[in-house]
Ligand SMILES: C[C@@](CO)(OP(=O)(O)O)[C@H](O)COP(=O)(O)OP(=O)(O)OC[C@H]1O[C@@H](n2ccc(N)nc2=O)[C@H](O)[C@@H]1O
């Protein structure tokens with residue numbers, strides 16, 4: 508086996524409503540996930556045994572990295588597959604290098620996407636034979652956002668974000684701005700001021716209200732209240748695109764454009780870290 512590089516794309520939440528809570532305190536969401544053609548990259552290189560994780564950001568070389576959590580979840584299936592193939596429990600070792608390109612704590616799902624890519628890649632490399640549904644079930648135990656990256660489709664999501672109905676949206680261009688601050692997802696979900704009683708809606712309501720160009724994110728007012736840096740960046744972006752808004756629990760903001768040229772023109776004037784990406788209906792991970 509030789510070295511292989513796998514993509515871990517970003518996502519945006521084009522809208523995000525909270526309709527209630529589950530018994531274990533998680534929030535029931537209705538959201539539109541938009542997969543982007545930009546993200547992290549994971550390179551898998553065979554080594555005699557074990558797993559070694561390196562990253563261009565050494566802070567991420569820890570046992571808490573979702574990549575290593577994904578490895579641990581898959582290992583029992585790999586050992587079983589190796590035993591069935593007559594290799595005792597001697598599974599191939601892999602050096603995984605994470606090329607971190609996505610902002611962290613930005614609401615673009617980088618950690619979840621790295622986790623999903625690891626599950627899909629090692630399921631193949633270790634010949635575990637798990638189905639997409641089985642991988643998504645393992646994924647949701649590691650993070651509510653992991654399943655959308657396993658399924659790899661833009662679409663409507665409910666439940667805690669794990670029940671996904673693919674839906675083909677116009678593949679617009681997005682300027683994504685990172686106001687250089689980390690927002691804790693758990694902190695925003697636990698804020699008293701968060702609206703948790705949105706009316707149940709359908710994707711047709713989202714489409715009727717302007718589709719990818721418009722959408723309400725109920726987490727946005729809470730984040731703007733606590734993080735002035737996010738508000739400052741949103742105020743700037745709104746001058747060029749009145750429908751600019753926040754993704755997930757922030758801190759990233761995005762503005763949709765019909766073409767790349769428009770998005771890049773505004774990007775040239777942006778003083779915060781940012782990237783321009785195209786919305787795509789199918790993740791490069793599964794296509
Ligand atoms: C808000 C969203 C929108 O896509 O994205 P991000 O801003 O994180 O990218 C997600 O729901 C985040 O998913 P993810 O980041 O995987 O969350 P988890 O690790 O499972 O949970 C982090 C924290 O958020 C809370 N949480 C998460 C999802 C959910 N539906 N309800 C919750 O209450 C959990 O209680 C936990 O304290």
Ligand SMILES: Nc1ncnc2c1ncn2[C@@H]1O[C@H](COP(=O)(O)OP(=O)(O)O)[C@@H](O)[C@H]1O
Nearest residue numbers: 571572573611612613614615616617618619621
């Ligand atoms: N592979 C990873 N990439 C990024 N963050 C990770 C990863 N594994 C674990 N984390 C942890 O997850 C948190 C943020 O996750 P991230 O996916 O960047 O945020 P968000 O879900 O807001 O986009 C950070 O606290 C970070 O330490």
